[in-house]
Amino acid sequence: MKVARILYPVKTLGPGNRVGVWLQGCSIRCRGCMSVETWSFEDGIKEDPILLAKKLSKISNSFTISGGEPFDQPKELKKFLEELKKEGIEDIIIYTGYTEEKVLEDFPWTKKLCSLLISGPFIAGLETESGWKGSENQKAKVFNKKFKDYYRQFLESKKQPLQILGGTIVGIPSKKQLINTYMGIKS
Ligand code: SF4
Structure with a gap:
């Protein structure tokens, strides 16, 4: 499994203190993506998925x-x-750039192994106030009903301050937040 980065504690991509795992390689390549460094399938660190999960x-x-x-x-x-x-x-x-329909058709096991799927490509210009997504078209689906209430606050959240962890911006910024945070890191 090619991994771009692993961070902890991630506080802006779901409730609580989370392990964030960013996989390396993306064939979708949305215009305006804030993670272009994760696009190449040549980069990243190779990890055994089972050992890494353990x-x-x-x-x-x-x-x-x-x-x-x-x-x-x-x-x-x-x-x-x-x-x-x-x-x-x-x-x-x-988080996936594919639609929920495509994920469930091609990878039906997702329903059992993932509790919340946030799906859809990033579409520049479709700005959103929601804290959990980058553009208004993106959708959230709770597969594990026992977590419905647990995820509710996150899924109702508005844009929040971003987290800087290991020199990386973590969270889903608005365009303005992204520019301000980037300038802050550089200065
Ligand atoms: S937003 Fe996600 S799906 Fe779209 S290009 Fe960037 S990494 Fe790929």
Whole structure:
């Protein structure tokens, strides 16, 4: 599994303190994507999905998986999620640039292994006030009904201050926030 970065504690991509795993490689390539460094399939660190899941499950019970495009590495992603599940971890959010319909058609196991799917490409110009998504077209689907209330506050949240973790901007910024934060990092 090619991994771009792993960060903890991620506080802006779901409730609580989360392990954030960004997979490397994205074939969708949305115009205006803020993570272009994760596009190449040549870069990143190769990890065994099962060993990585075992290791990370010691850190937290809450995971957010993003990218890059997680579903561009479906076999590895599935192994990683299955191992997390074996470790008793169910609070798993996945961000994908594919639509929910495509994910469920091509990767039906997602319903069982992911509790909240945030789906759809980033479309520049479709600004949103929602804190959990980058453009208004993106959708959220809770697959694990036991987490419905738990995710509610996050899914109703408005844009919030971004987190800087390991020199990386973590969160879903508005255009204005992104420029201000980037200037702050540079100065
Ligand atoms: S799917 Fe995500 S990582 Fe890929 S280009 Fe779109 S916003 Fe960027």
